[in-house]
Amino acid sequence: MRPIRWRFLCLLAWLAVSGLRLYGQAAPSLSVGFYDWGGVYQASIRQGVDAIATLGSHIARLAISPRMDIDYHMGSVCIPGFTLAGALQTPEVKPAIDNPAISVFILTAYDGVTFGDCVTHKYLVPAFYTDAAEAAIVQEYSDLTLYLYQTYQHTNKRFIISNWESDNDIYCGQAWLYATDKTFRSSCNNSYPQSYGNQSPDDSIVGLKLWFQARAKGIDDGRNRALAAGIGAMKVYLAPEISVTRCLHDAGIKSALYDVIPGVKFDYISYSSYQSVNMPDPRSALLQDLQTIQDVAGTNAILIGEIMTTSPGMDPNVFLQSLRGAMDAALAWGVPYVIYWNLYASSDLACGLYDTSGQMTAVGKFFETYLPGTRTCVQPGGSDLHRLIH
Numbered sequence: 001m002r003p004i005r006w007r008f009l010c011l012l013a014w015l016a017v018s019g020l021r022l023y024g025q026a027a028p029s030l031s032v033g034f035y036d037w038g039g040v041y042q043a044s045i046r047q048g049v050d051a052i053a054t055l056g057s058h059i060a061r062l063a064i065s066p067r068m069d070i071d072y073h074m075g076s077v078c079i080p081g082f083t084l085a086g087a088l089q090t091p092e093v094k095p096a097i098d099n100p101a102i103s104v105f106i107l108t109a110y111d112g113v114t115f116g117d118c119v120t121h122k123y124l125v126p127a128f129y130t131d132a133a134e135a136a137i138v139q140e141y142s143d144l145t146l147y148l149y150q151t152y153q154h155t156n157k158r159f160i161i162s163n164w165e166s167d168n169d170i171y172c173g174q175a176w177l178y179a180t181d182k183t184f185r186s187s188c189n190n191s192y193p194q195s196y197g198n199q200s201p202d203d204s205i206v207g208l209k210l211w212f213q214a215r216a217k218g219i220d221d222g223r224n225r226a227l228a229a230g231i232g233a234m235k236v237y238l239a240p241e242i243s244v245t246r247c248l249h250d251a252g253i254k255s256a257l258y259d260v261i262p263g264v265k266f267d268y269i270s271y272s273s274y275q276s277v278n279m280p281d282p283r284s285a286l287l288q289d290l291q292t293i294q295d296v297a298g299t300n301a302i303l304i305g306e307i308m309t310t311s312p313g314m315d316p317n318v319f320l321q322s323l324r325g326a327m328d329a330a331l332a333w334g335v336p337y338v339i340y341w342n343l344y345a346s347s348d349l350a351c352g353l354y355d356t357s358g359q360m361t362a363v364g365k366f367f368e369t370y371l372p373g374t375r376t377c378v379q380p381g382g383s384d385l386h387r388l389i390h
Contacts, residue, residue: 029371031331032338033059033104035306038071039344040356045072046096048343051354053101055364056371060102061305061339063164064088065110067118078118084111084144097157106160106239106270106305106339111140114211124170124207125197129214137214138221145222145236152235153226159236161219162305165243165272166256170204175255176275179247202254209260212240216265239268241305244275245289261297268336269297270305290333304330308341308351324370340367 034057036048045062052060066082069075074092088097097105113136114123122128141161148159167175172188172195179185189200198204219238226235240261248255261269271293276286294300307326330338345352345361353364360368 027372028327028331029056029058031059031336032327032340032367032371033057033061033106034343034353035061035339035341036343037061037063037108038073039342039346039350039352039354041354041358042344043073044096045074045093048072049096049099049102051343053099055353055367057367058102059104059106059337059339061106061108061162062096063108063110064093065108065118066112066116070118078116082112082116083140084109085140085147088144088147097152100155103156104158104160104337106162106303106337108164108241109144109161110163111137113137113140121169121196121204121207123211124204126203126206126210128207129210134210134214137211138218141215141218142221142225145219146225146229149222149226149231149235150229153231153233157235160239160268160270160303161215161236162239162241162270165241165306166208166260167242167244167248168272170201170208170256171248175244176247179244179251179253205254205256205259208256209263212260212264212266220265237267238265239270239303239305240264240266241270241272242293243272245271245292247275257293257296266297266299268301268303269293269299270303272306273304273330274306286329287333290330290335300334302335303337303339304335305339306341307338327370 034052034055036042036045036052039048042048045068049060049062063071064084064087065071066079068087069077069079079087087093110123113133114128115121144161152159163169165175171178172184172191174184177184178188178201192198192200196204198207216238219236222236223234226232240256242256242261244255245257249258271290273286273289276289290302293302307330327338327340340353340363342350342352343354345355348356351361351363353361353367355361
């Protein structure tokens with residue numbers, strides 16, 4: 001996983017969701033949350049979670065990895081001896097996770113075994129998966145799972161373990177360009193051995209599958225350890241993330257959806273919805289892609305792991321109606337959670353709820369009104385959200 005770099009800022013993609021009516025659905029605060037992964041103004045994880053709770057949402061998505069001190073401006077070095085369970089027990093992170101207002105945490109998790117140097121994508125390298133390495137990965141996710149069960153057994157908190165956009169991770173950060181631009185594809189392929197330690201993206205597909213399988217074994221083991229300790233109920237779930245549904249497969253190139261997901265165990269599929277909302281008819285594309293994911297993965301347990309909009313430089317009423325329409329459309333399909341990117345802006349032009357000075361933006365003010373409401377008899381006319389490419 002590379003250091004976070006915003007290569008594109010707020011690409012325009014409005015989702016036209018006309019004629020859709022929603023009746024008596026739950027308050028958006030129970031289904032719409034926010035991704036908190038760095039940002040210029042942010043100085044800690046706790047700060048971000050507190051801000052999400054203050055907005056009225058009960059869902060937060062965080063990135064937990066050996067480089068989290070760098071990402072959240074809490075330090076300047078890769079964390080030595082990192083473990084996922086250990087990270088959640090630090091004085092900065094534990095109070096954030098303890099926040100009683102947040103009932104669902106989606107954790108973009110990278111373990112110390114496969115990403116311990118904050119640079120090397122060991123989790124994508126098939127040759128890395130010796131018996132000892134796999135056992136260490138399983139143990140780290142088992143310990144994480146058991147810790148969450150033990151610590152939060154008397155709460156209503158749920159934890160969903162995910163990753164960052166598998167397809168983009170494999171294809172040099174930009175899967176869509178890899179599928180559609182021969183020049184970019186050639187450049188990516190030529191630099192692949194040096195960048196990834198693999199001969200080609202096909203190797204990374206194999207490595208990704210092995211990583212997901214090891215993570216699933218670890219979470220299962222942690223659940224069994226919790227059950228043996230007398231801790232029941234479901235607390236920890238697994239949601240591998242995809243970012244492409246069509247363009248790779250249509251080009252005859254392997255993708256996470258078609259070539260990884262069918263061979264791994266999961267509870268949810270997380271979909272970072274860029275490809276859908278950038279189509280000429282985004283509404284139809286989104287609905288079609290959700291159906292495709294359901295057909296290929298064999299489940300309708302699909303969450304929108306990332307959804308975003310451009311800066312609202314248009315008529316405010318059009319913008320607000322479009323944003324409302326996008327989220328209502330996804331939830332009406334049956335998506336349990338929709339995560340907006342991002343809480344804090346990464347530049348003056350980025351689409352955070354808070355700008356680089358910590359002031360609430362038009363997006364933030366919209367959510368202040370939207371979250372407490374109940375989406376009853378809504379007829380949006382709008383759009384969908386786009387995403388930044390990391």
